[in-house]
Amino acid sequence: MEATIEVAGLRKRFGRVLALDGMSFTVTPGRVTGFVGPNGAGKSTTMRVIAGLDAPDEGSALVGGRPYRSLRNPLGHLGALLDAGALQPGRTGRDHLLWLAHSQGLTARRVGEVVELVGLGSAARRRAGGYSLGMRQRLGVAAALLGDPPVLMLDEPFNGLDPEGIVWMRGLLRSLAAEGRAVLVSSHLMGELQDTAGHLVVVGRGRVVADTAVEDLIAAASGGRVEVRTAGRPEAMAALASAGATVAATGRDTLVVSGLAAERVVALLTAEAVPFSEVTTYRATLEAAYMDLTRDAVEFRAEAGAFADDARASTGAVAGREAAR
Amino acid sequence: MSTGTDTAAPYRSPLRAGRDGFARLLRAEWTKFRTVRGWVLAMGAAALVTVLLGVLLATGMRTVCSNGPVEIRCPALPTGPGGEAVDDKFYFVYRQLTGDGSITARVTSMAGQIRLPDAVPGVRNVVPGVVPWAKAGVMVKESGEQGSPYAAVMVTGEHGVRMQHDFTHDTAGRPGKVSERSPRWLRLTRTGETLTGYESADGVTWAAVGTVRLAGLPDTVRIGMFAASPGHLTVTQGGISGSSSAMRFAEVTAVFDRVGLEGTAPAGAWSRQDVGVTLGPDGLPHHPGGLVESGGTFTVTGVGDIAPRLGDAVVETPLTGVAIGLIAVIVVAVTFMTAEYRRGLIRTTLLASPRRGRVPAAKAVVIGAAAFAAGLVAAGVTVPLGTRLLREGGTPVLPVSALTELRVIVGCAAMFAATAVFALALGALFRRGVAAVAAAVVMIILPHILATASVLPVDAAQWLLRVTPAAAFAILQSVPEYPQVIHHYAPAAGFYPLAPWAGLAVLCGYAVLALGLAVFLLRRRDA
Numbered sequence: 113m114e115a116t117i118e119v120a121g122l123r124k125r126f127g128r129v130l131a132l133d134g135m136s137f138t139v140t141p142g143r144v145t146g147f148v149g150p151n152g153a154g155k156s157t158t159m160r161v162i163a164g165l166d167a168p169d170e171g172s173a174l175v176g177g178r179p180y181r182s183l184r185n186p187l188g189h190l191g192a193l194l195d196a197g198a199l200q201p202g203r204t205g206r207d208h209l210l211w212l213a214h215s216q217g218l219t220a221r222r223v224g225e226v227v228e229l230v231g232l233g234s235a236a237r238r239r240a241g242g243y244s245l246g247m248r249q250r251l252g253v254a255a256a257l258l259g260d261p262p263v264l265m266l267d268e269p270f271n272g273l274d275p276e277g278i279v280w281m282r283g284l285l286r287s288l289a290a291e292g293r294a295v296l297v298s299s300h301l302m303g304e305l306q307d308t309a310g311h312l313v314v315v316g317r318g319r320v321v322a323d324t325a326v327e328d329l330i331a332a333a334s335g336g337r338v339e340v341r342t343a344g345r346p347e348a349m350a351a352l353a354s355a356g357a358t359v360a361a362t363g364r365d366t367l368v369v370s371g372l373a374a375e376r377v378v379a380l381l382t383a384e385a386v387p388f389s390e391v392t393t394y395r396a397t398l399e400a401a402y403m404d405l406t407r408d409a410v411e412f413r414a415e416a417g418a419f420a421d422d423a424r425a426s427t428g429a430v431a432g433r434e435a436a437r
Numbered sequence: 438m439s440t441g442t443d444t445a446a447p448y449r450s451p452l453r454a455g456r457d458g459f460a461r462l463l464r465a466e467w468t469k470f471r472t473v474r475g476w477v478l479a480m481g482a483a484a485l486v487t488v489l490l491g492v493l494l495a496t497g498m499r500t501v502c503s504n505g506p507v508e509i510r511c512p513a514l515p516t517g518p519g520g521e522a523v524d525d526k527f528y529f530v531y532r533q534l535t536g537d538g539s540i541t542a543r544v545t546s547m548a549g550q551i552r553l554p555d556a557v558p559g560v561r562n563v564v565p566g567v568v569p570w571a572k573a574g575v576m577v578k579e580s581g582e583q584g585s586p587y588a589a590v591m592v593t594g595e596h597g598v599r600m601q602h603d604f605t606h607d608t609a610g611r612p613g614k615v616s617e618r619s620p621r622w623l624r625l626t627r628t629g630e631t632l633t634g635y636e637s638a639d640g641v642t643w644a645a646v647g648t649v650r651l652a653g654l655p656d657t658v659r660i661g662m663f664a665a666s667p668g669h670l671t672v673t674q675g676g677i678s679g680s681s682s683a684m685r686f687a688e689v690t691a692v693f694d695r696v697g698l699e700g701t702a703p704a705g706a707w708s709r710q711d712v713g714v715t716l717g718p719d720g721l722p723h724h725p726g727g728l729v730e731s732g733g734t735f736t737v738t739g740v741g742d743i744a745p746r747l748g749d750a751v752v753e754t755p756l757t758g759v760a761i762g763l764i765a766v767i768v769v770a771v772t773f774m775t776a777e778y779r780r781g782l783i784r785t786t787l788l789a790s791p792r793r794g795r796v797p798a799a800k801a802v803v804i805g806a807a808a809f810a811a812g813l814v815a816a817g818v819t820v821p822l823g824t825r826l827l828r829e830g831g832t833p834v835l836p837v838s839a840l841t842e843l844r845v846i847v848g849c850a851a852m853f854a855a856t857a858v859f860a861l862a863l864g865a866l867f868r869r870g871v872a873a874v875a876a877a878v879v880m881i882i883l884p885h886i887l888a889t890a891s892v893l894p895v896d897a898a899q900w901l902l903r904v905t906p907a908a909a910f911a912i913l914q915s916v917p918e919y920p921q922v923i924h925h926y927a928p929a930a931g932f933y934p935l936a937p938w939a940g941l942a943v944l945c946g947y948a949v950l951a952l953g954l955a956v957f958l959l960r961r962r963d964a
Contacts, residue, residue: 180791
């Protein structure tokens with residue numbers, strides 16, 4: 113069985129709201145795939161469709177090549193954390209895991225293992241009604257890991273975690289991916305996925321806005337720009353412009369250069385004897401890159417009528433933006 | 438940063454998965470049930486409250502009888518050869534018959550008197566008349582003991598000629614009333630253990646009414662003429678305010694002639710016995726029977742009945758708390774389902790079992806089994822303990838066979854189980870605890886209360902107990918209706934319109950239907 117999630121052309125309408133509008137992407141094993149987008153972009157609905165809870169109007173969602181509802185021992189194929197609050201308050205965390213284990217033919221020993229793995233410890237023997245949101249998230253992750261599945265799907269797992277918990281969660285997600293699992297993690301805050309996700313599926317308005325490696329996204333958002341701090345601004349502008357770069361003054365002694373690598377900028381300025389104190393390759397943060405994309409998604413929303421069938425609104429968006437630059 | 442590569446080997450779990458069968462889903466649902474303490478306690482409370490209310494009722498009930506002016510402990514009820522409690526009270530004019538033989542007599546008249554409800558308060562309102570099941574005829578009876586085996590062929594007030602034996606058996610002969618111009622000849626012959634009843638309009642042409650076998654009938658028996666009249670039943674039907682019933686004194690007087698006895702019997706006068714007569718507060722026989730004999734004509738007057746006894750406490754009497762216990766069962770069963778919806782747990786459940794139809798089925802089996810156990814404990818304790826306490830308090834309890842008592846107990850458990858399954862299904866349909874509990878109570882408990890609390894006319898009460906899930910309460914009825922016994926056969930008196938298992942089947946039908954609908958909707962809807 114392949115450790116993948118394949119989503120193709122999902123459409124789903126709730127009354128007058130089009131929640132999914134041609135959602136398509138693939139989650140591959142061995143890396144953490146971030147599933148990001150503003151609230152209401154269709155992340156949770158997509159995950160519910162993948163898990164067979166909601167039926168799409170059109171399209172398909174496959175886990176390891178098969179629809180979830182056709183799976184035997186389903187928790188051995190896909191571990192999902194969809195709603196950490198879905199607990200019976202009067203039942204202990206351990207007993208919650210125990211009934212799930214029994215439903216898959218697993219034993220109490222496996223429950224003990226996952227309780228250790230998520231660091232729930234003695235809290236597992238307390239009633240879940242008294243759990244903090246962070247403890248519920250850990251319990252939810254334990255439930256997702258119960259069947260030791262090759263595919264994991266976690267909806268907003270960072271919600272309610274303290275800083276220590278966030279570090280733990282990042283490490284866990286990375287190690288799960290390193291074991292060869294496919295890991296899909298949704299978030300509405302890109303910063304949470306920094307240093308964790310290797311690949312991103314960015315969604316807006318029910319479809320994929322960008323499907324890209326994190327490195328490519330940052331590079332695209334950075335746009336190959338170089339910042340120069342110099343006392344001789346006019347000379348520097350002249351020298352760089354004559355070498356074919358686009359130069360813009362951003363302050364009394366700062367410039368932004370596009371179209372030249374940092375090494376070429378240093379070489380040119382040195383050759384022309386223009387004094388400079390700093391040459392920096394501008395690197396966008398993941399957050400900034402994401403804001404760029406989702407701002408566009410918001411713009412698309414404002415012009416919904418004009419862009420409803422525009423290919424740019426789909427996976428071609430990043431390529432289109434890069435070409436325009 | 439761990440970005441991984443496309444060449445990374447996909448993860449393989451070392452866990453060994455077993456067979457994905459229904460049994461493990463059952464186990465999961467059982468784990469769900471037993472790990473919420475409130476549910477287990479409430480199910481236990483359902484049993485406990487049933488037992489406690491039963492014990493409370495049984496210890497609170499005291500019955501004393503009087504023998505003349507003296508208050509005594511009530512005597513044990515006479516029981517017939519079938520083990521059931523019987524009325525065995527009649528006036529008997531008889532001889533000892535040894536070996537085979539027969540008796541023949543002609544009945545020329547049946548008359549009597551009936552006490553009606555007082556028209557003027559405190560003044561006895563007695564009118565001439567014969568109640569429908571007043572009976573007079575010829576009989577062979579094993580002994581003078583109440584409840585001993587017998588066979589008789591007789592004329593009745595309004596049900597024509599009958600052949601009856603051993604209290605519960607009744608065979609119809611020719612219909613019609615007896616009069617001077619239209620007399621009935623009756624004949625009863627004994628051959629070993631076989632008794633055959635005949636009737637004739639003219640004493641020439643005879644027709645057999647029935648043949649019965651009285652196993653173990655001794656060589657010497659009593660043979661003779663008898664008369665008996667059950668009381669007159671008045672049911673007061675008060676519009677919406679339900680009904681009440683009263684049984685009043687009635688006696689019958691039958692005239693026999695052309696009496697012929699064949700076989701080995703002592704000569705001389707006929708013996709007489711006022712079988713089962715009781716003494717009034719004045720120490721004299723209360724409503725005694727009698728015989729006037731003149732020139733071969735026997736005028737026999739009798740009061741009482743020869744029939745299965747009804748109207749006393751029964752083994753299900755202590756089960757009065759069942760309705761309250763069922764409310765607890767309903768609450769647990771509904772919550773077992775609606776808790777899934779209240780906090781979105783249903784999605785986790787469906788992740789673990791994507792084949793959706795199995796989920797309500799597994800939950801139904803688990804809650805049904807838990808409720809069955811609670812019902813079995815409730816009835817298994819309440820029935821034996823309650824009837825013992827009733828009898829200790831002097832209240833006679835109509836005895837039933839061990840098999841019938843077992844049916845009441847197991848049937849009660851089955852009713853608990855079916856109620857739980859129905860309530861669970863309503864929980865799945867409504868997805869709201871309060872609405873589902875209300876619906877279940879309105880459909881199962883309320884009709885039963887309305888029908889048995891004498892607030893509805895009998896017809897309406899019987900209709901409710903046919904069409905609503907409350908019909909299941911019929912499974913608790915231990916003593917059946919007898920067509921040959923006039924009684925207030927109303928739900929308020931513990932008589933249900935449907936047979937025990939048919940009543941239970943109504944509730945089961947509702948449960949299966951609701952569960953099927955729940956499965957259908959769960960399959961169709963998004964979770």
